[in-house]
Amino acid sequence: MSAFLYAAARTPFGRFNGALAGVRPDDLAAAAITSTLARVPDLDRAAIDDVVWGNANGAGEENRNVGRMAALLAGLPVSVPGVTVNRLCGSSLDAAMTASRTIESGDAEIVLTGGVESMTRAPWVLPKPAKRFPAGDLTAVSTTLGWRLVNPRMPKEWTVSLGEANERLRERFGISRERQDEFAARSHRLAHAAWESGFYDDLVAPVEGVDLTRDEGIRGGSTQQALAGLEPVFRTPEQGGTITAGNASPLNDGASAVLLGSEGAAATIGADPVARIAGRGVMALEPQAFGYAPVEAANRALARAGIGWDQVGAVELNEAFAVQSLACLDAWKIDPCLVNQKGGAIAIGHPLGASGGRVLATLAKVLRESGQRYGVAAICIGVGQGLAVVLENCGATEANR
Numbered sequence: 001m002s003a004f005l006y007a008a009a010r011t012p013f014g015r016f017n018g019a020l021a022g023v024r025p026d027d028l029a030a031a032a033i034t035s036t037l038a039r040v041p042d043l044d045r046a047a048i049d050d051v052v053w054g055n056a057n058g059a060g061e062e063n064r065n066v067g068r069m070a071a072l073l074a075g076l077p078v079s080v081p082g083v084t085v086n087r088l089c090g091s092s093l094d095a096a097m098t099a100s101r102t103i104e105s106g107d108a109e110i111v112l113t114g115g116v117e118s119m120t121r122a123p124w125v126l127p128k129p130a131k132r133f134p135a136g137d138l139t140a141v142s143t144t145l146g147w148r149l150v151n152p153r154m155p156k157e158w159t160v161s162l163g164e165a166n167e168r169l170r171e172r173f174g175i176s177r178e179r180q181d182e183f184a185a186r187s188h189r190l191a192h193a194a195w196e197s198g199f200y201d202d203l204v205a206p207v208e209g210v211d212l213t214r215d216e217g218i219r220g221g222s223t224q225q226a227l228a229g230l231e232p233v234f235r236t237p238e239q240g241g242t243i244t245a246g247n248a249s250p251l252n253d254g255a256s257a258v259l260l261g262s263e264g265a266a267a268t269i270g271a272d273p274v275a276r277i278a279g280r281g282v283m284a285l286e287p288q289a290f291g292y293a294p295v296e297a298a299n300r301a302l303a304r305a306g307i308g309w310d311q312v313g314a315v316e317l318n319e320a321f322a323v324q325s326l327a328c329l330d331a332w333k334i335d336p337c338l339v340n341q342k343g344g345a346i347a348i349g350h351p352l353g354a355s356g357g358r359v360l361a362t363l364a365k366v367l368r369e370s371g372q373r374y375g376v377a378a379i380c381i382g383v384g385q386g387l388a389v390v391l392e393n394c395g396a397t398e399a400n401r
Contacts, residue, residue, distance in 0.1 A: 001103065001104050001105075001106060001262060001263070002103075002104060002262070002263060002276050002277065002278075003099070003100035003101075003103035003104055003260050003261070003262065003276070003277045004260065004261055004262070004263060004265075004273035004274070004275065004276050004277070004394070005258060005259070005260055005273065005274050005275045005276075005277070005360070005361075005364050005391070006040065006259045006260065006261050006265075006266075006269050006271050006272075006273055006274060007036050007037075007039040007040050007258075007259040007269075007271065007274075008036060008039075008203065008256070008257065008258040008259065008357065008360070008361030008364065009032060009035035009036040009038075009039060009203060009204070009205050009256075009257055009361075010032055010035075010203060010204055010205075010254065010255060010256035010257065010354065010357065010358055010361065011028055011031055011032055011035075011204070011205065011206075011207050011254045011255050011256075011354075012204055012206065012207070012212045012213060012214055012215050012216065012254065013215045013216065013217070013252045013253070013254035013348055013349030013350075013351055013354070013358075014120075014212060014216045014252060014253040014254060014349070015216045015217050015250065015251075015252065015253075015349070016119055016120050016250065016251035016252065016253070017120050018120070018212075018216050018253070019210055019211065019212035019216055020118070020120070020207065020210060020212065020216075020253040020254065021118075021120040021121070021253065022210075023118070023207055023209075023210060023253070024061045024062075024118070024121065025055070025057075025060070025061055025062040025066065025116045025117065025118040025121060025253075025255075026061060026062055026066050026069045026070050026073055026116075027073060027207075028116050028118060028207065028253065028254065028255040029053065029062075029066055029067075029069075029070030029073075029074075029114065029115075029116035029255045029257075030070045030071075030073035030074040031074075031205070031207045031208065031255060032070075032114055032116070032205075032255035032256055032257040032354075032357075033051075033070055033071065033074040033076070033112065033114065033257050034074050034075070035205035035257070036112070036114070036257040036258070036259055037074075037112075037259070038205075039202075039259075039271075040259065040269050040270055040271050041270070042269070042270025042271075043110075043268065043269045043270055044268070045075075045076050045077055045080065046077045046079060046080065047109075047110055047268050048076065048080045048110050048111070048112050049080075049102075049107075049108035049109055049110055049111055050080070050081050050082070050083070050099070050102070050108055050111050050112070051067050051068070051070070051071045051076070051080060051081065051082035051083070051111070051112045051113075052067065052082075052083055052085060052095040052096075052098050052099045052102075052111055052112075052113045053066060053067025053070060053082060053083070053084050053085070053092075053095055053113070053114055053115060053116070054084070054085055054086070054087070054090075054091025054092035054093070054094060054095040054113075054114065054115030054116075054353045054354070054356060054357070055067075055084050055085075055086060055091055055115060055116055055117065055353040056086060056088045056089065056091050056117055056352035056353045057117060057119075057122050057143055057352070057353070058084070058086060059122065059123055059125055059143040060118075060121055060122055060123040060143070061118070061121060062116060062118070065082065065083065065084045066084050066116060067082035067083050067084040067085075068081065068082030068083070068084070069082075070082070070116070071112075085098060086353075087381055087385065087387070088352060088381045088382045088383065088385075089318065089320065089350070089352050089355060089356075089379055089380065089381045089382060090356050090379045090380075090381040090385065090386070090387040091115045091352065091353040091356060092113065092114055092115025092256055092258075092353055092354055092355065092356035092357035092358075092360075093355075093356025093357070093359070093360060093377065093379050093387045093389060094356065094387060095113040095114065095115060095356070095357070096113045096258055096260060096277075096356065096357065096360055096389065097277075097280050097282075097387065097389060098113075099111035099112075099113045099260050100260055100277040100280070101280075103260060103261065103262050109261060109262050109264065109265045109268070110259070110260070110261040110262075110265050110268065110269065111259075111260050111261070112257065112258075112259055112260075113257065113258045113259075113260060113357065114255065114256050114257030114258055114354070114357045115255065115256060115353035115354045115355075115356060115357050116254070116255035116256075116351070116353050116354055117252070117253065117254065117255075117351035117352045117353040117354050118253045118351070119144050119145065119251040119252055119253060119351060119352070120251070120253050121253070122142070122143045122144040122145075123143055124140035124141060124142055124143070125140065125141050125143055125148070125149070126138055126139075126140050126141075127141070127149060144251060145162070145251060145352075146161060146162055146382070147159050147161075157286075157288055158286065158287040158288055158383075158384075159287070160288055161234060162290075162320075162321075162382060163233055163234030163243050163248065163321075164234050164235070164288075165287075165288040165289070165290065165291065166234075166243055166248075166291050166320075166321045166323050166324055167234055167235055167240075167241065167242065167243055167323075168288060169289065169291050169292060169323055169324055169327055170242055170243070170323045171240075172327075173326075173327045173330065175242075175323050175326050175327060175330075176242070177228070177242040177247075178224065178228070179322075179326055180242060180243070180247040180321075180322035180323050180326065181224045181227040181228050181244075181246065181247050181322070182224040183247070183319075183322040183325060183326055183346075184222070184224075184227055184246055184247040184248075184319075184322045184346045184347075185222045185223050185224045185226075185227055187319060187322075187340065187343050187344045187345075187346040187347040187348075188218055188219045188220060188221075188222035188343065188346070188347040189220065189222065189343075190340065190341060190342055190343040190344075190347075191215065191218045191220075191342065191343020191344070191347035191348050192218050192219075192220030192343070192347070193220075193343075194341075194342035194343055195214050195215070195218065196220075199342055199365070199369075200214075200215075200342070203361055203362065203365060215347070215348045215349055216349070217250055217252070217347060217348070217349050218343070218347045218348065219347070222246075222347075226246075227244065227246040227247060230244035230245060230246045231244065232244055233245060233248075242323070243321060243322075243323065247321070247322040247323070247346065248320070248321045248322065248346065249318075249319055249320050249321070249345040249346050249349065249350035250346075250349060250350070251350075252349035252350055252351040253351050254349060254351040254354045254358075255351070255353075255354050256354040256355075256356075256357030256358045256361065257357060258357050258360055258361055260277070261273070272394070273394050274364050274368060274393075274394055274395075275363075275364040275367060275368075275391040275392060275393055275394055276391065276392040276394060277389060277390075277391065278304075278305040278307075278374065278390040278391060278392040279300075279301040279302060279303070279304035279305030279306075279307075279389070279390035280301050280304060280387075280388070280389055280390075281296070281297040281298060281299065281300030281301030281302075281303075281304065281387070281388040281389075282297055282300070282385070282386070282387055282388075283295075283296040283297035283300065283385065283386045283387075284384050284385045284386075285384045285385075285386075286384055287382075287383045287384040288384070289384055290324075290380050290381060290382055290383060290384045290385060290386070291320065291321060291323070291324025291327060291328075291380050292324065292327055292328065292331070292380075292386075293380055293381065293384060293385050293386025294317060294328050294378040294379060294380050294386035294387070294388060295327075295328050295331040295332065295386070296386070297378060297386035297387055297388040298328075298332065298376050298378045298386075298388035299332075300388070301376065301378075301388040301389060301390045302376070302390055304390075305374070305390040305392070307374055307390070309332060309333070309334055311373070311374050312334070312338065312374050312375060312376055313338065313367065313370060313372025313373060313374060313375060314338055314341065314363060314366045314367055314370065314372055314375040314376075315332075315334065315338050315339045315340070315363075315375065315376045315377075315378070316339075316340060316344075316359035316360070316362050316363040316366070316375070316376070316377045316378070317329075317339055317340060317344070317359070317376075317377075317378050317379070318344065318345050318350065318355050318356070318358075318359050318378070318379040318380065319340065319344035319345040319346045319350075320345065320350060320379075320380050322346060324380055325339075325344070328378070328380075341366055342362060342366065355379060356377075356379055356387070359377045359378075359379060360377045360389060360391070363375045363376070363377045363391055364391055364393075367391060367393035367396070368393060368395055371393070371395070371396060372393060372396065373392060373393050373396035374390060374391065374392055374393070375390070375391045375393070376388055376389070376390055376391075377389045377391065
């Protein structure tokens with residue numbers, strides 16, 4: 001038995017402190033669920049066997065199982081269960097992978113997956129003291145991004161910042177600042193062009209009460225020359241710093257949802273399947289090498305699908321940093337034109353728990369429009385992990401079969 005993608009939708013991705021800053025993450029998640037189910041109006045909501053939801057933070061308003069909370073807020077019957085999974089940046093892709101296994105095992109016919117993150121509303125946390133009434137000060141720690149409340153037993157080289165980790169990756173593979181800036185400018189150009197052409201019109205639905213119809217961070221006029229003027233963030237120019245606010249993904253708010261089902265669920269859903277989950281892969285490396293982990297994750301997913309890179313017609317790779325994206329493309333030895341044809345996270349945004357669902361849904365539509373048979377969705381994950389999924393286009397043209 002196989003698992004199939006039937007429908008998907010997401011919110012626009014908002015900037016940090018931007019248009020979605022006033023929306024709770026559980027409400028963002030509910031909006032993505034509502035929009036996705038609106039695409040399959042004949043589906044009896046009570047027929048959904050489970051909701052598997054991704055979230056990377058879990059420290060704020062999305063705590064206490066946001067998957068279940070979002071399902072209730074979206075008006076699903078109370079009989080529909082929900083669970084939240086956390087694999088940091090890969091949480092919603094992991095949610096889809098978990099759901100696909102459940103469907104393949106026969107334990108479920110229809111599973112709603114997705115993920116959410118409000119990086120704007122991520123709280124500061126105050127650790128409880130070891131003793132009552134401590135004499136010294138306590139420090140509130142931001143939960144927006146990266147390591148916090150680190151265990152002192154962790155080796156120092158593992159717990160460097162995400163940016164420093166990617167500066168080291170840049171040194172390892174000799175990836176220039178110029179290549180990074182050009183890759184970032186391309187992301188903005190392609191994302192802008194995709195919106196202008198209407199590609200995202202049926203994938204993205206506005207959040208009720210918010211005046212935002214497109215991803216908030218896209219700058220269609222971005223150029224490599226303009227990005228070259230930005231200062232490095234994690235190292236000084238004298239230290240060889242190359243990573244800037246322009247060639248890395250920003251902080252964002254947003255949610256995505258993907259409806260999966262068995263082949264036999266088509267009648268219940270009232271729609272034909274769009275793509276089949278053909279292979280899955282997971283990989284782990286040293287925590288500071290996380291940006292390179294998608295390389296082997298994708299290779300494993302392709303092996304499980306029984307195909308090679310020469311049969312892949314499209315790739316959606318989440319652009320956490322331009323440098324790690326380029327390192328992965330170089331390792332795969334693929335045509336860069338196949339990758340992120342409708343823009344990537346540097347332009348669109350990277351609300352951690354929602355990005356996996358975004359890349360999976362975008363890939364399915366790219367395959368459907370192009371007629372290509374196979375595609376790869378991949379994502380790097382903090383603390384040294386990577387995930388990948390191979391999709392097979394259910395409507396692939398005969399020439400591509």
